[in-house]
Structures are given as C-alpha cells and as structure tokens.
Amino acid sequence: MSNLLKYTPITTDDISQLMPIENTCHSHPWTEKTFSSCIGGRYFGEKLAETTEKIIGFYVGEFVVDEATLMDICVDPTEQSKGYGKKLLHHFIEQAKAKGAIKIWLEVRAKNISAQMLYMNAGFIEISRRTGYYPSSKGFGYEDAIVMSLKL
C-alpha cells in the first residue's frame, strides 16, 4: 500500500470524480443532486487519494448536536480488500470525535456482509432492523436495513 495517501475534504467540485465510484459501489446510488445536498453545513466528508490524484474512496458523515451518522462510504472496486475501507472508517470516526460526537449511527443492507464485518471489527453493534427498508439490490422486492451504532 502506498504511504503517499492523503485525505481532503469533499467539495462540490469533487462530485463528478466521485460519482463513478458511487455508481459502481451501490445498486441504488445517490444522484448528483443528493450528493451535492450532503456537502457543507452539518455534513462532513473526505476523499482518500494517492498523490497521483487517483481517488481511492470517500466517506460522507453528518453531525448533529453530539451524534454523527455515516451517510456513505465507498472504495473504488479496483481498490477494495486492501485495507482502505478500514482507513476511511477510522478517519471518519476520528473526525466525528473531533467534532464532539459521543455516538455514531449507520444503516447497512442486511446482505452487505463485507460492510457489516468492517463495522463490527471497528466496534459497532447491531441496534435494530428496519424490515424491507431498502429496495433489493437484485432489482425486485425489498431488503432489511440493519441499524448499528458505536459509543465513543
């Protein structure tokens, strides 16, 4: 893994570069409009890139009062399973702590086992399930959401 990695805050100028990663990572990706509505204000996001400017991945968080929510986390599929997701998640947790968060929340698809493993290994625990919350990634039917949280 390169040690020339850098995190930089996501701005609206990044959206066109981040959308291809968003689109390949999710069966129901954010639109550009949704992405841009999650930049600035109570939202905080960072992208992880090599100095070559190739973006490896990103996360978007939300901070309200004393709690943070992980809204999105993606690693370019060509860069997955190399430890970058773990780095991004830990960076998000540190940023949330620095803002004063005492708890972090997230929702994950019941069938997204790799993301659940990532979160559980970071100390998140399952709090509840939302039955049929997501449209299924298979294009028909619905899928449960698992709500997880981490006390900081």
Ligand SMILES: CC(C)(COP(=O)(O)OP(=O)(O)OC[C@H]1O[C@@H](n2cnc3c(N)ncnc32)[C@H](O)[C@@H]1OP(=O)(O)O)[C@@H](O)C(=O)NCCC(=O)NCCS
């Ligand atoms: C979830 C995601 C961010 C993980 O990023 P990644 O760079 O592949 O993950 P890492 O290589 O850092 O692995 C971190 C941990 O995730 C888990 N993990 C990653 N890939 C896995 C796989 N194929 N199967 C099972 N667990 C896996 C493991 O617990 C791993 O820790 P370990 O290597 O110590 O066992 C990435 O797969 C992704 O972008 N997925 C699509 C978008 C998405 O689902 N986002 C989450 C929405 S809630």
